[in-house]
Amino acid sequence: MADEIKQEPPANFKVTIDNVTLDVPPGTTILQAARLIGGDVTPPAMCFYTPLKGSGGKCRTCLVEVSKGSEKDPRPMPKLVASCRTTVMDGMEVKSITSERVINARNSVVEFLLINHPLDCPVCDQAGECHLQDLSYEHGKAGTRYEFKRRTFKKHNLGKYIQLHMTRCILCYRCVFTADQLTNKRQHGVLDRGDHAEIATYIEKSLDNQFIGNVIDVCPVGALTDKTFRFKNRVWFTKPVDAHRDCPNCCGKVTLWERGNEVLRVTARKDQWGEILPAEDGKTGWICNECRFEKKDINDWVIEGPMKVARHSVIGANHYEVLDRPKETISAVMGGRAPKLLMDIHSISEVNDPGVDLSKIPGPATGAVFNREKVIEEKKD
Amino acid sequence: MSSQKLLLENAHIEGIRYYDVYRKNGGYRSVEKALKMAPDEVVEEVKKSGLRGRGGAGFPTGMKWSFIAKPEGVPRHLVCNADESEPGTFKDRYLMEFLPHLLIEGLIVSSYALGSNVTYIYIRGEYAWIPDILEQAIAEAKANGFLGKNILNSGFDCEIYVQRGAGAYICGEETALIESLEGKRGNPRIKPPFPAVKGAWDRPTVVNNVETLAAVVPIINIGGEEYAKIGVGRSTGTKLISACGNINKPGVYEIDMTISVEEFIYSDEWCGGIKSGKRLKACIPGGSSVPILPANLLLKTAKGESRIMNYESLSDGGFATGTMMGSGGFIVLDEDQCVVKHTYTLARFYRHESCGQCSPCREGTGWMEKLLLRLDQGQGKLSDIDLLWDIQSKIEGNTICPLGDAAAWPVAAAIRHFRDEFEWHITNAAEAQTRNYGLAHYADPLPVSEPVAV
Numbered sequence: 001m002a003d004e005i006k007q008e009p010p011a012n013f014k015v016t017i018d019n020v021t022l023d024v025p026p027g028t029t030i031l032q033a034a035r036l037i038g039g040d041v042t043p044p045a046m047c048f049y050t051p052l053k054g055s056g057g058k059c060r061t062c063l064v065e066v067s068k069g070s071e072k073d074p075r076p077m078p079k080l081v082a083s084c085r086t087t088v089m090d091g092m093e094v095k096s097i098t099s100e101r102v103i104n105a106r107n108s109v110v111e112f113l114l115i116n117h118p119l120d121c122p123v124c125d126q127a128g129e130c131h132l133q134d135l136s137y138e139h140g141k142a143g144t145r146y147e148f149k150r151r152t153f154k155k156h157n158l159g160k161y162i163q164l165h166m167t168r169c170i171l172c173y174r175c176v177f178t179a180d181q182l183t184n185k186r187q188h189g190v191l192d193r194g195d196h197a198e199i200a201t202y203i204e205k206s207l208d209n210q211f212i213g214n215v216i217d218v219c220p221v222g223a224l225t226d227k228t229f230r231f232k233n234r235v236w237f238t239k240p241v242d243a244h245r246d247c248p249n250c251c252g253k254v255t256l257w258e259r260g261n262e263v264l265r266v267t268a269r270k271d272q273w274g275e276i277l278p279a280e281d282g283k284t285g286w287i288c289n290e291c292r293f294e295k296k297d298i299n300d301w302v303i304e305g306p307m308k309v310a311r312h313s314v315i316g317a318n319h320y321e322v323l324d325r326p327k328e329t330i331s332a333v334m335g336g337r338a339p340k341l342l343m344d345i346h347s348i349s350e351v352n353d354p355g356v357d358l359s360k361i362p363g364p365a366t367g368a369v370f371n372r373e374k375v376i377e378e379k380k381d
Numbered sequence: 382m383s384s385q386k387l388l389l390e391n392a393h394i395e396g397i398r399y400y401d402v403y404r405k406n407g408g409y410r411s412v413e414k415a416l417k418m419a420p421d422e423v424v425e426e427v428k429k430s431g432l433r434g435r436g437g438a439g440f441p442t443g444m445k446w447s448f449i450a451k452p453e454g455v456p457r458h459l460v461c462n463a464d465e466s467e468p469g470t471f472k473d474r475y476l477m478e479f480l481p482h483l484l485i486e487g488l489i490v491s492s493y494a495l496g497s498n499v500t501y502i503y504i505r506g507e508y509a510w511i512p513d514i515l516e517q518a519i520a521e522a523k524a525n526g527f528l529g530k531n532i533l534n535s536g537f538d539c540e541i542y543v544q545r546g547a548g549a550y551i552c553g554e555e556t557a558l559i560e561s562l563e564g565k566r567g568n569p570r571i572k573p574p575f576p577a578v579k580g581a582w583d584r585p586t587v588v589n590n591v592e593t594l595a596a597v598v599p600i601i602n603i604g605g606e607e608y609a610k611i612g613v614g615r616s617t618g619t620k621l622i623s624a625c626g627n628i629n630k631p632g633v634y635e636i637d638m639t640i641s642v643e644e645f646i647y648s649d650e651w652c653g654g655i656k657s658g659k660r661l662k663a664c665i666p667g668g669s670s671v672p673i674l675p676a677n678l679l680l681k682t683a684k685g686e687s688r689i690m691n692y693e694s695l696s697d698g699g700f701a702t703g704t705m706m707g708s709g710g711f712i713v714l715d716e717d718q719c720v721v722k723h724t725y726t727l728a729r730f731y732r733h734e735s736c737g738q739c740s741p742c743r744e745g746t747g748w749m750e751k752l753l754l755r756l757d758q759g760q761g762k763l764s765d766i767d768l769l770w771d772i773q774s775k776i777e778g779n780t781i782c783p784l785g786d787a788a789a790w791p792v793a794a795a796i797r798h799f800r801d802e803f804e805w806h807i808t809n810a811a812e813a814q815t816r817n818y819g820l821a822h823y824a825d826p827l828p829v830s831e832p833v834a835v
């Protein structure tokens with residue numbers, strides 16, 4: 001007893017979010033606490049990213065109401081606060097989905113994020129794992145009140161592997177922090193300001209860096225995409241498996257996105273919030289460009305098994321399948337032809353034809369890649 | 382009634398820009414006096430004076446100074462905010478151009494009070510000719526022993542550097558200013574931490590407006606208590622007002638916050654009345670971010686009392702019937718001005734100046750600008766007015782920095798008080814392209830609500 005130095009663990013703080021009370025260590029943010037509760041209580045977070053220092057506070061989707069500041073100072077906070085950047089106090093009471101103000105603010109942020117968004121999900125590689133797609137499905141309205149031309153930018157090739165679709169960017173700054181914190185050459189990635197601000201070519205300067213590919217993983221939307229995966233397949237047709245290799249540059253622990261026995265894409269491993277998981281040995285989970293872009297042979301990897309984290313996406317959850325399809329009207333305007341996009345893509349699409357090696361073709365997979373004769377007969381019902 | 386002058390008292394003297402003349406007229410006395418006091422005593426004087434920040438928010442300066450953290454071995458900084466970019470505000474420019482030594486003197490005293498050995502003036506890029514004036518004043522002060530090492534044998538060292546901005550309104554927001562000063566993109570920081578704890582280079586930092594820091598000079602000279610006797614209530618001392626718009630005598634005036642708005646506009650001592658004998662329609666009394674008021678609410682409060690040029694009276698009635706003192710940029714609109722066009726112009730400014738970090742401000746300002754342009758061009762719909770109201774209400778309070786609020790308030794106030802004019806622009810679209818709505822009823826006396834018998 002005498003030898004033991006008694007170190008009192010810092011007393012935990014009691015915080016109540018939407019009437020659920022829990023104990024968390026001091027320094028925990030409201031968002032982190034809400035994630036411990038999980039479910040609908042957890043605010044959506046489009047810009048905060050735990051492994052990135054300084055991230056958060058910008059998108060404003062995670063706003064919550066603090067109805068009681070703390071035990072010591074019970075006054076409510078007058079404004080809604082960004083839960084990702086506000087730490088809990090002992091006795092704090094927070095309202096997320098139980099506050100009408102929060103719901104209104106969240107819906108309006110979603111509207112703001114969408115007014116200039118191209119809504120090009122059908123041709124976007126991110127569809128199916130896009131946080132904005134999920135967010136708008138859960139909080140958005142069907143119509144738009146915005147009646148002006150949407151903002152557009154030119155597409156940019158940021159080197160061999162990465163494409164930037166600035167038009168889809170929500171300026172979350174995650175890629176900027178990533179490039180800043182994983183590479184040593186750059187300071188800023190945003191040019192200009194306001195609604196004409198853009199992620200710009202300064203980023204190209206660090207493109208030869210072994211770790212720059214991670215900007216693709218942190219991007220919540222389809223603004224930064226993997227050119228080696230571009231248009232090869234829809235993510236919901238691919239099978240994610242965890243795998244590793246002995247990599248001299250990084251942890252080598254990845255998720256492979258397979259189609260049959262082909263590796264179509266390699267990403268870092270992510271948790272249920274879409275954040276990079278630290279490797280078990282304590283190393284960071286960021287992966288190098290070699291693993292990400294150049295190891296597309298199944299024999300490069302030791303397969304561990306199916307990806308452990310359950311992914312959540314509106315497409316994965318089949319929300320889109322139950323949509324009412326405007327069959328009659330559409331075929332009328334298309335001269336009697338039934339549009340493919342509105343059919344059940346899961347059963348009629350040719351992209352899963354195992355006779356075509358998607359990973360072997362250099363560019364995106366277009367209809368020309370497939371043997372037209374093998375097209376599966378259209379379902380008639 | 383003539384106002385007492387504390388800041389511009391000597392502005393008319395030939396050569397007051399230069400050290401010798403400035404010194405001969407009593408300049409740098411406050412440094413001599415302050416350096417014999419303890420730094421905390423200087424802070425105490427400023428507290429007693431009741432001085433409130435002149436940059437717009439009106440936060441008590443002495444209290445702000447007492448919040449500065451003093452960790453052992455960490456330098457502290459005072460930064461003078463000379464970014465003055467709020468439309469309608471040009472008082473700091475006047476002060477720096479004509480009385481640069483007054484600012485330098487205030488900076489030395491304030492640096493001493495806060496323990497800042499390296500002090501910065503961050504000046505907007507468009508004031509291209511002023512850094513030279515300031516740097517010359519700094520060099521003169523240094524040559525005469527008021528800056529540099531061991532000032533007046535007090536043991537206090539101080540250097541002042543002038544840093545030019547690149548022309549961004551947002552860099553006037555104190556944390557964006559600090560980022561820019563550090564050589565980074567001028568994005569406002571997410572608070573907390575506040576600059577008083579972690580400011581420039583993560584060191585405790587106080588950011589104050591030019592006029593605030595200049596006012597420290599008379600406070601030390603006459604004493605905080607004397608200073609507090611000027612003015613009324615919590616509006617102590619004198620305030621610089623930059624008056625512009627449709628008035629006979631635009632310019633920078635020093636007032637003691639006891640005169641009425643009516644007197645300020647119509648008296649020959651100040652604005653000299655509305656130009657060309659026209660009638661007053663509306664006014665933005667505190668820089669573009671504060672709510673616009675129609676003539677009737679400007680001159681009298683909702684209670685029917687005469688409105689006075691001070692913090693309390695201008696904000697009497699809240700945003701429903703009042704406005705704010707703001708930065709003192711006093712913009713007067715006569716009966717020929719179009720409130721719709723005017724609101725569009727402001728919306729365009731805020732869209733252009735938003736830093737783009739947070740979604741409501743980045744997207745909302747652009748949306749409001751497009752709607753207002755459409756309204757101004759006679760292509761609007763009645764539902765656009767409600768939509769504008771809805772957008773501004775969704776920006777306000779939901780952003781990182783107050784620029785979002787500053788963009789929302791002018792639109793809200795214009796719709797609140799001038800809705801008829803907006804509607805007329807839509808229902809009489811063709812006519813609205815050829816003539817203005819005019820004064821309408823905006824100057825009509827308001828019914829005074831009877832005090833409720835208890």
Ligand SMILES: Cc1cc2nc3c(=O)[nH]c(=O)nc-3n(C[C@H](O)[C@H](O)[C@H](O)COP(=O)(O)O)c2cc1C
Nearest residue numbers: 434435436462464465466553554555589590593783
């Ligand atoms: C968008 C924005 C622009 C601002 N511009 C200025 C400015 O140009 N000059 C200024 O003194 N304060 C400006 N401020 C206020 C500053 O953030 C800060 O409150 C002020 O410098 C504090 O000084 P004071 O206490 O002496 O008023 C601005 C604030 C915002 C939100």
Ligand code: SF4
Nearest residue numbers: 169170172173175219
């Ligand atoms: S490109 Fe992607 S990660 Fe970068 S700021 Fe835009 S949305 Fe965020």
Ligand code: SF4
Nearest residue numbers: 736738739742780782
């Ligand atoms: S409110 Fe506007 S100016 Fe301020 S941080 Fe947000 S986007 Fe930038």
Ligand code: FES
Nearest residue numbers: 057059060062084
């Ligand atoms: S996640 Fe908190 S503001 Fe974006």
